[in-house]
Each structure stands twice: as structure tokens, then as C-alpha cells.
Amino acid sequence: HTGERPYECPTCRKDFGNSSMLLKHHRTHTGEHPYKCTECGKAFILSSCLIQHQHVHSQEKPHKCPSCGRCF
Structure with missing residues (x-):
């Protein structure tokens, strides 16, 4: 601070x-871009970006809207 x-x-x-x-x-x-996706080869600057990208391949939808209940 x-x-x-x-x-x-x-x-x-x-x-x-x-x-x-x-x-x-x-x-x-x-x-x-040291973090590379093993599924498609796309590479990322941050490991967190790779982790987020990997949801595209797994069809995983880890977040649920508290208002409507839809997952994304």
C-alpha cells in the first residue's frame, strides 16, 4: 500500500x-509464452491463462450464476 x-x-x-x-x-x-496447451498447442504468458483456456477442451463450466443458475 x-x-x-x-x-x-x-x-x-x-x-x-x-x-x-x-x-x-x-x-x-x-x-x-512458456505455458503450452497439450490439446491444441496454443501458448500463454501466464499459467492461469492456460488453465482458463483448458476449459474450452474439457467443456467444463466451473462458474454458476447465482441469479439464473446457468453455468459458464
Whole structure:
């Protein structure tokens, strides 16, 4: 909550509050997508994006609307 942003991108000098956000950002410069879907080969910058993508292949709908009950 201090607003301190001690992690600086060596490429564009943008600064970040934590190292994981810097790493994610830096991958936009390098083009690195280390998390690859074993079903279709699509690759992602973040593991959380891969996990979300994998629902496309499994037809899993992990979220349920509390208002209407529909899953998505």
C-alpha cells in the first residue's frame, strides 16, 4: 500500500510493485509464452491463462450464476 514500485523493466523502464508483474510484462517484449496447451498447442504468458483456456477442451463450466443458475 506504499505505492513503491522497485521493479523496473530493463527494456522500457516501466516500473512495477512486485517481481511477478515485472516478469509478466517483460514477456511482452521477449514474446515468451512458456505455458503450452497439450490439446491444441496454443501458448500463454501466464499459467492461469492456460488453465482458463483448458476449459474450452474439457467443456467444463466451473462458474454458476447465482441469479439464473446457468453455468459458464
